[in-house]
Amino acid sequence: MLPKVRVLHTADWHLGQKFLGQYYRDDEFSRFLDWLRDEVIVKQGVQVLIHSGDVFDIPNPPITATRLYFNFLSSLQHSCCEHVVIVGGNHDSPPQLNSAAQILECLNVYVRGHASDKPSDDLIILKDKQEQPFMVVCAVPFLRDRELYLGDIALDEAAHRQAIQKAIKAHYQKFSKLLAPYKAQGLPIIATGHLWVSGAEVSDASVVGRDTAERPTYMGTLADVGVDVFGQDFQYVALGHIHKSQKVGGHNHIRYAGSPIPLDFSERKQEKSVLIVDFEGQNAPTVLSVKVPVLRPLLRLEGTLATIAKKLEERSLQFKTQTDFQSWAELILISEHSQAADEEAIKELTEKYKNAILFLSKKRKKIAQEGSDNFAEDDFFDLTARENVLHVFEQFCLSKNINSEEKLAALKKTFEQVFNELSEKP
Numbered sequence: 551m552l553p554k555v556r557v558l559h560t561a562d563w564h565l566g567q568k569f570l571g572q573y574y575r576d577d578e579f580s581r582f583l584d585w586l587r588d589e590v591i592v593k594q595g596v597q598v599l600i601h602s603g604d605v606f607d608i609p610n611p612p613i614t615a616t617r618l619y620f621n622f623l624s625s626l627q628h629s630c631c632e633h634v635v636i637v638g639g640n641h642d643s644p645p646q647l648n649s650a651a652q653i654l655e656c657l658n659v660y661v662r663g664h665a666s667d668k669p670s671d672d673l674i675i676l677k678d679k680q681e682q683p684f685m686v687v688c689a690v691p692f693l694r695d696r697e698l699y700l701g702d703i704a705l706d707e708a709a710h711r712q713a714i715q716k717a718i719k720a721h722y723q724k725f726s727k728l729l730a731p732y733k734a735q736g737l738p739i740i741a742t743g744h745l746w747v748s749g750a751e752v753s754d755a756s757v758v759g760r761d762t763a764e765r766p767t768y769m770g771t772l773a774d775v776g777v778d779v780f781g782q783d784f785q786y787v788a789l790g791h792i793h794k795s796q797k798v799g800g801h802n803h804i805r806y807a808g809s810p811i812p813l814d815f816s817e818r819k820q821e822k823s824v825l826i827v828d829f830e831g832q833n834a835p836t837v838l839s840v841k842v843p844v845l846r847p848l849l850r851l852e853g854t855l856a857t858i859a860k861k862l863e864e865r866s867l868q869f870k871t872q873t874d875f876q877s878w879a880e881l882i883l884i885s886e887h888s889q890a891a892d893e894e895a896i897k898e899l900t901e902k903y904k905n906a907i908l909f910l911s912k913k914r915k916k917i918a919q920e921g922s923d924n925f926a927e928d929d930f931f932d933l934t935a936r937e938n939v940l941h942v943f944e945q946f947c948l949s950k951n952i953n954s955e956e957k958l959a960a961l962k963k964t965f966e967q968v969f970n971e972l973s974e975k976p
């Protein structure tokens with residue numbers, strides 16, 4: 551008979567995150583983990599939990615975050631969930647994650663902070679109480695350059711990207727031979743991954759100058775790979791890294807679970823979820839997305855002071871009825887005034903809406919007059935406005951110590967020509 555297994559796929563918890571560098575969110579994380587265990591794992595009879603990386607937000611997470619993690623794992627003991635597989639993400643520190651790996655293995659919690667030298671060490675065979683294997687997990691964490699053995703040869707960007715794609719594919723292929731006996735037994739086979747796969751939709755980063763929480767890895771080794779890197783060996787590929795829950799390239803069995811809690815304002819509109827994946831031997835699994843309840847509403851309000859004040863007023867009831875977690879609202883103020891001139895009004899708003907924490911960013915309608923209040927660090931430039939672009943370029947030239955007026959004028963002229971040409975195209 552084909553074994554039936556119920557798996558929970560989750561990722562990108564980012565425990566220990568300090569929202570925009572200002573507020574810890576331990577209470578939210580704790581509430582989420584309670585919900586995950588009580589309402590999903592226990593109520594739905596989940597047998598295996600898979601975490602596809604970014605358990606923690608930073609390599610040295612605060613003790614409060616590691617405590618949440620260990621308490622959660624220990625609370626699964628004697629529950630229906632007898633096996634847990636955790637791989638490291640780009641935000642995790644492999645040695646930090648691996649430090650408890652050995653003791654966790656005694657509790658059937660398998661942690662792989664980084665890829666092992668031997669693929670057989672990352673091939674995790676899950677066994678039932680009678681020591682009978684019922685599922686195989688190829689635990690692939692975020693792969694760093696050195697784990698991909700790219701060598702020291704300097705490559706141009708395109709060649710580097712190609713080398714990475716080849717190496718990632720080769721990494722997944724290494725499991726193939728080892729899988730033969732388990733395939734013959736009809737066991738379901740899962741692979742994990744923490745990477746950016748082509749075609750995956752990232753969070754909206756419409757505000758110029760602000761990174762989304764996913765962004766830092768794009769620069770690294772994770773320049774997009776295609777779904778072909780996973781080959782044909784796996785019934786399911788449990789991915790992490792992209793915070794929006796989604797299928798990749800229309801494949802029902804290649805999925806990002808997404809982050810369960812929105813990690814910055816760009817994720818505010820995303821429905822957050824975890825995935826229940828039901829296996830029956832090597833048949834295509836069925837996937838059910840379970841919506842994570844919104845714990846703390848995130849809002850982005852944009853406009854002039856008057857517009858923002860009106861929008862806040864409309865939402866004041868929502869702020870007041872927030873019993874557990876205060877709302878967080880990002881105000882994007884479009885203003886022609888200097889910062890000092892707006893300060894008083896902002897202070898008033900902050901006072902009035904104490905039960906929502908407000909984050910202020912600015913977007914000036916016009917460039918401040920010369921000599922007056924210059925751009926504050928948190929200003930956002932509207933890069934579609936011609937004068938802003940030219941101003942930024944001029945500032946850039948000055949920062950490079952191009953002081954000769956003649957040279958500066960020539961550079962500006964060339965830049966303007968290029969800019970005009972690009973602006974004409976759709």
Ligand SMILES: [Mn+2]
Binds near residue numbers: 564603604639763792
């Ligand atoms: Mn992440």
